[in-house]
Amino acid sequence: MSCNNILKAKGYRLTPQRRVILDILHHEDAHLTADALYEQVKDKVAGVDRSTVYRTLDLLESLGLVVKAEIHGAHVYHHSEEGHHHHLKCRACGKVVELPEEALEALEKSLLEKHGFAADLHHHVITGLCAECR
Amino acid sequence: MSCNNILKAKGYRLTPQRRVILDILHHEDAHLTADALYEQVKDKVAGVDRSTVYRTLDLLESLGLVVKAEIHGAHVYHHSEEGHHHHLKCRACGKVVELPEEALEALEKSLLEKHGFAADLHHHVITGLCAECR
DNA sequence: ATAGTTGCAAACGCTTTGCACTGGC
DNA sequence: GCCAGTGCAAAGCGTTTGCAACTAT
Numbered sequence: 001m002s003c004n005n006i007l008k009a010k011g012y013r014l015t016p017q018r019r020v021i022l023d024i025l026h027h028e029d030a031h032l033t034a035d036a037l038y039e040q041v042k043d044k045v046a047g048v049d050r051s052t053v054y055r056t057l058d059l060l061e062s063l064g065l066v067v068k069a070e071i072h073g074a075h076v077y078h079h080s081e082e083g084h085h086h087h088l089k090c091r092a093c094g095k096v097v098e099l100p101e102e103a104l105e106a107l108e109k110s111l112l113e114k115h116g117f118a119a120d121l122h123h124h125v126i127t128g129l130c131a132e133c134r
Numbered sequence: 135m136s137c138n139n140i141l142k143a144k145g146y147r148l149t150p151q152r153r154v155i156l157d158i159l160h161h162e163d164a165h166l167t168a169d170a171l172y173e174q175v176k177d178k179v180a181g182v183d184r185s186t187v188y189r190t191l192d193l194l195e196s197l198g199l200v201v202k203a204e205i206h207g208a209h210v211y212h213h214s215e216e217g218h219h220h221h222l223k224c225r226a227c228g229k230v231v232e233l234p235e236e237a238l239e240a241l242e243k244s245l246l247e248k249h250g251f252a253a254d255l256h257h258h259v260i261t262g263l264c265a266e267c268r
Numbered sequence: 269a270t271a272g273t274t275g276c277a278a279a280c281g282c283t284t285t286g287c288a289c290t291g292g293c
Numbered sequence: 294g295c296c297a298g299t300g301c302a303a304a305g306c307g308t309t310t311g312c313a314a315c316t317a318t
Contacts, residue, residue: 013292013297034282049300054283056298070204075282088251097249107241115231116265117222124260131250147272147317168307183275188308209307 003065003079010063020044021056025066031076031087031096067123071096078123086123090130097130137199144197154178155190159200165210165221165230201257205230212257220257224264231264 003022004014012018024040025032032040038053057077060066067080071089086099104121111117137156138148146152158174159166166174172187191211194200201214205223220233238255245251 008293011297015292015298017299047300050282051284051301052299073204073209088245088249088253090251097251099245099249103244103248104241106244107238110237110240111222111233111260111262114237115222115233116268117224117231117260117262118268119222119260119262121260121262126245126251126253126255126258128245128251128253128255142318145272149273149317151274181275184307185276185309186274189273 003060006063006065012059017041017045017048017052018056021053022060022065025060025077025079031069031071031078033074033076037077069123069125071125086121087125088130089125089127090133099126137194140197140199146193151175151179151182151186152190155187156194156199159194159211159213165203165205165212167208167210171211203257203259205259220255221259222264223259223261224267229264233260 003026004019007014007018020041021037024037024044028040034050034053034057037057038048038050041048041053057066057068061068061077065080067078069076069078069087071087085101086104088097088099090096101122104124108119108121111119137160138153141148141152154175155171158171158178162174168184168187168191171191172182172184175182175187191200191202195202195211199214201212203210203212203221205221219235220238222231222233223229224231235256238258242253242255245253
């Protein structure tokens with residue numbers, strides 16, 4: 001089911017602003033900050049307000065359509081359809097490398113077995129130095 | 135060498151404010167927010183300002199005497215003498231469980247071998263559900 | 269003496285809020 | 294027509310800054 005239909009099915013309205021925000025999030029691979037998203041929305045919908053972007057992101061996150069993560073104190077948003085994965089962020093060059101979900105499965109399992117802790121390791125960001133910057 | 139001496143050795147002054155802040159950080163096991171630290175400092179030094187707490191934390195962090203971490207968008211500070219460790223934070227009850235450094239060593243090693251990525255896994259926070267809240 | 273350090277007050281950046289108006293359903 | 298959703302403006306929060314006064318060395 002498309003995001004649009006999920007919204008409707010839950011009784012939320014499909015406004016032009018939400019349409020555009022969903023559209024951008026789907027065509028954008030990067031992890032957008034609220035501000036970067038606002039800058040793009042602004043070009044397509046005249047007069048949008050930042051608060052609308054924030055409110056929409058909150059809504060989409062609560063519906064599980066968007067994932068919110070944190071990279072160095074900055075909040076980044078990402079649509080959640082493409083399967084879970086993780087990120088390696090280089091603290092020197094800033095490059096972000098994708099990491100498949102399997103990379104953290106062993107850790108997830110051991111935390112559950114040894115500590116009874118069900119970790120949310122679905123969209124994790126790990127900082128460090130990449131191969132080129134070491 | 136004590137923190138006090140490290141400060142002096144680098145040409146920084148040992149003011150009453152810094153003395154108190156260092157004292158609290160050493161006698162406090164928890165991870166303090168800047169605000170929580172300020173509240174404690176306030177009781178010992180009349181008229182301290184928040185900016186002094188922030189400036190001192192920045193200084194101590196830059197000297198490596200204090201570690202700054204992030205839990206759900208809140209910055210927490212922690213003195214760095216007690217060896218590296220990690221945290222499991224329960225998203226339901228908020229409880230924070232300590233995790234020994236070894237728990238992430240296997241992951242660190244595999245990231246280095248498979249991706250050439252030297253991860254900063256020294257004070258990591260993992261969110262999830264603890265044993266009681268699952 | 270003199271640079272490092274402080275308190276004050278003001279500004280900051282990001283995010284949230286209250287409100288009356290608008291527009292999707 | 295109803296009520297969810299919007300733009301606007303203002304406030305909120307944690308943090309940073311410029312500056313004149315102070316003080317540890």
